[in-house]
Amino acid sequence: MQPNSLQPKRILLIVGGGIAAYKVLDLCRLIRRKGLLVRAVMTKAAGEFVTPLSLGSVTGDKVYGELFSLTDEAEMGHIELSRDADLVVVAPATANLLAKMASGLADDLATTLLLATDKKVLAAPAMNLRMWAHPATRRNVAQLTADGVTFIGPTAGSMACGEFGVGRLAEPPAILVAIETLLAGDTAIPLPEGAWADPADSGLRPLSGRHVLVTSGPTHEPIDPVRYIANRSSGKQGHAIAAAAAAAGASVTLVTGPVALADPYGVTAIHVETAREMQDAVARAMPCDIFIGAAAVADWRSGDVAGQKLKKSAGAVSELTLVENPDILAGVAQAKTGRPALVVGFAAETTDVIAHAEAKLARKGCDLIVANDVSTSGESPGGVMGQATNTVHLIDHTGIESWPTMGKEAIAERLVARLAAMLAQ
Ligand SMILES: Cc1cc2nc3c(=O)[nH]c(=O)nc-3n(C[C@H](O)[C@H](O)[C@H](O)COP(=O)(O)O)c2cc1C
Numbered sequence: 001m002q003p004n005s006l007q008p009k010r011i012l013l014i015v016g017g018g019i020a021a022y023k024v025l026d027l028c029r030l031i032r033r034k035g036l037l038v039r040a041v042m043t044k045a046a047g048e049f050v051t052p053l054s055l056g057s058v059t060g061d062k063v064y065g066e067l068f069s070l071t072d073e074a075e076m077g078h079i080e081l082s083r084d085a086d087l088v089v090v091a092p093a094t095a096n097l098l099a100k101m102a103s104g105l106a107d108d109l110a111t112t113l114l115l116a117t118d119k120k121v122l123a124a125p126a127m128n129l130r131m132w133a134h135p136a137t138r139r140n141v142a143q144l145t146a147d148g149v150t151f152i153g154p155t156a157g158s159m160a161c162g163e164f165g166v167g168r169l170a171e172p173p174a175i176l177v178a179i180e181t182l183l184a185g186d187t188a189i190p191l192p193e194g195a196w197a198d199p200a201d202s203g204l205r206p207l208s209g210r211h212v213l214v215t216s217g218p219t220h221e222p223i224d225p226v227r228y229i230a231n232r233s234s235g236k237q238g239h240a241i242a243a244a245a246a247a248a249g250a251s252v253t254l255v256t257g258p259v260a261l262a263d264p265y266g267v268t269a270i271h272v273e274t275a276r277e278m279q280d281a282v283a284r285a286m287p288c289d290i291f292i293g294a295a296a297v298a299d300w301r302s303g304d305v306a307g308q309k310l311k312k313s314a315g316a317v318s319e320l321t322l323v324e325n326p327d328i329l330a331g332v333a334q335a336k337t338g339r340p341a342l343v344v345g346f347a348a349e350t351t352d353v354i355a356h357a358e359a360k361l362a363r364k365g366c367d368l369i370v371a372n373d374v375s376t377s378g379e380s381p382g383g384v385m386g387q388a389t390n391t392v393h394l395i396d397h398t399g400i401e402s403w404p405t406m407g408k409e410a411i412a413e414r415l416v417a418r419l420a421a422m423l424a425q
Helices: 019-033 052-059 070-075 078-083 095-103 109-116 129-133 135-146 172-183 199-204 236-247 275-285 328-333 353-364 408-424
Strands: 010-015 037-042 087-093 120-125 155-158 164-168 211-216 251-256 268-271 290-293 300-302 322-324 342-349 368-373 392-396 399-402
Touching (some): 010 109, 019 037, 019 052, 019 172, 037 052, 095 135, 129 135, 129 164, 155 408, 211 236, 211 275, 236 251, 236 290, 236 408, 251 275, 290 408, 328 342, 328 353, 342 408, 353 368, 353 392, 368 408, 392 408
Parallel strands (some): 087 120, 211 251, 211 290, 251 268, 290 342, 342 368
Antiparallel strands (some): 155 164, 300 322, 392 399
């Protein structure tokens, strides 16, 4: 059966067994909203992540899975199933599916259809960053690209396994754009944000050859051997920026205070405790092209750190004398020699966010301030600190740009894309 040009176009969606399989439910909804038809085929492993019932509900069609099903063969043979589509989309394309596709294996319905199809194939990979970076996957992607398969993503960000790096499924709206582009006969797929994805294409990535220095997390300022002054910074935003910069091809040094996060993949992480240690580590890691001060550096430290644990004595409260910590951001921004081409500061404010950020831009001498409201009115005490999302305003010498609330990875990707463009100018 050949597609009829008057009929709505049909997508054959092959769903692989990855943690991102749930996102194809949203993709199906978006595809149908465009007036396209979508029919799903699941691998056996996909059934561990989404059910045929939920896929059938969002596609409005039968969901196929078995190669040796007499009923399916009688209704529609497996060859017809692949030929009846205008485009084949594999999402999530697992490392296993890519390997099978690259070597022409056909040991289940999904891979048999992929081998039997005469239509364009769009693959949206999603996997752990080390699986994506593995030489075997690199070989398979290169082979499939040579075979004419088009790729969308993966993008950089945090993984279900808690690591940061390249391997996330491109977001469903970006996959939809790729689908529409291929259906229109074009092959130049717009890159989704954060999709400087292929470790092999380093020459094409916007921060290749650049050194990006990022600070992240809080600092801990000791009072005595067991007590310290701290703040609620989790490091999620700074770590996501470091990961996004690495995904963009930069060589990244991350100077991090104490956080409960894994070091992002592909960055050089330096672990510190105090503001003065952070200042030293930053000085040693210089020079850099871009400095991003995302750490919540304590403004003050105890002026008199006790050598022994301070003892409680009835009726007497110890007094704490605070002294000012070094201003790491201002030090980098106002350096007489070796100032980075771009210096970016973060302003965490609880009141008058924009006004304080504008003042900080001028006072510190940086090129850009990313301001966020960390007031406690949000989801938790500490507002955005520790949360997965953030709402930021970008303030530079030309004005203010407010971004919608987004995941911290999405903010990181967008910020890094912006900085790469600024650096290129
Ligand atoms: C919890 C869990 C999550 C997984 N997520 C992924 C993933 O995101 N990407 C991937 O390539 N494989 C992932 N795997 C491994 C695949 O499920 C496995 O390789 C499977 O054989 C893939 O089958 P398929 O390619 O036929 O769908 C995951 C496995 C488990 C147990």
